[in-house]
Amino acid sequence: MSELLETIIGDAGTIGICGHIHPDGDSVGSVLGCYLYLKNVFPDAEITPYLDQPGESFRMLTGIEQIRSDFQLPEEPFDVFISLDCGSADRMGKCQEAFDKAKKTISIDHHITNTGFGQINFVEPYASSACEVLFGHLDREKIDLPTAEALYVGIMHDTGVFKYSCTSEKTMNIAGFLMSKGIDTANLIDQSFYMKTFKQLKAMGYALNKAELQLGGKAIITVLTKNDMEKLGITSADTEGIVSELRTTDGVECAVFVREDAPQTYKFSLRSNGKVDVSAISSSFDGGGHKMAAGFTAKGELDGILTQVYAMIMLQL
Ligand SMILES: [Mn+2]
Incomplete structure (x- = not known):
């Protein structure tokens, strides 16, 4: 015991x-x-x-x-x-x-x-x-x-x-x-x-609508900027569940949800469908998590960070 x-x-x-x-x-x-x-x-x-x-x-x-x-x-x-x-x-x-x-x-x-x-x-x-x-x-x-x-x-x-x-x-x-x-x-x-509040439902819809496929359809990503969040009247707590929804897209191995928490400060949430170990990616940005679900916060230019993340996903595909 x-x-x-x-x-x-x-x-x-x-x-x-x-x-x-x-x-x-x-x-x-x-x-x-x-x-x-x-x-x-x-x-x-x-x-x-x-x-x-x-x-x-x-x-x-x-x-x-x-x-x-x-x-x-x-x-x-x-x-x-x-x-x-x-x-x-x-x-x-x-x-x-x-x-x-x-x-x-x-x-x-x-x-x-x-x-x-x-x-x-x-x-x-x-x-x-x-x-x-x-x-x-x-x-x-x-x-x-x-x-x-x-x-x-x-x-x-x-x-x-x-x-x-x-x-x-x-x-x-x-x-x-x-x-x-x-x-x-x-x-x-x-x-x-x-159960979702109506606001959360709208936020989910908005985020899903903004989603893009990357890496030949193996990755999916959506970004909510601070501006988006203000427009939707939501806080970080209202964005839970978005990344899980992204993950259920046919053909996708890795889902990425990015939330701008402050200027040049981005919270990444990653989900895998099995092939990609997202905790390995998250660790290299000093984040944490598990093989199938992980997250980290990164500072800097979003495009540059995304390029690194895509490269790390690609290596595992
Ligand atoms: Mn836990």
């Missing part, structure tokens, strides 16, 4: 929890699931979950309002700080300093590129999600319905609703156990994964 989180935490009075910047479903689910679980196990400890404002698609999760997006971190070092779904320390954003200052630090993650930045590192590169890794360090008996829902949502998001190759027999067994807690799975999947 793997080491339980509560054994490591011991008698800590203050516990900080964080996920990564621009949180996805796994980041939200793991931070919230970890928070709710520890709240049950340590009712007297002061436990604070920090995360950028989660998207609307997570508002049905119990306890989501407890997440602190103001990042007003205390001066005093935390007894324990837990990082979830972060492949490297800088992914923690505003929490990095508090994490580094904490007396005990734990990193729970599943990125193959993980740098081992915690004092204790629970990293399983072949796990579907940070939620799956976290689950392995929880006492099943103490998982209640809200915790189960948060973990289920995280796993669902990182597996594309149990579809991506990272979905294993173990993943399904965990999901099955979480279901046994009484989750209304159909409703939860729809609400958190498929």
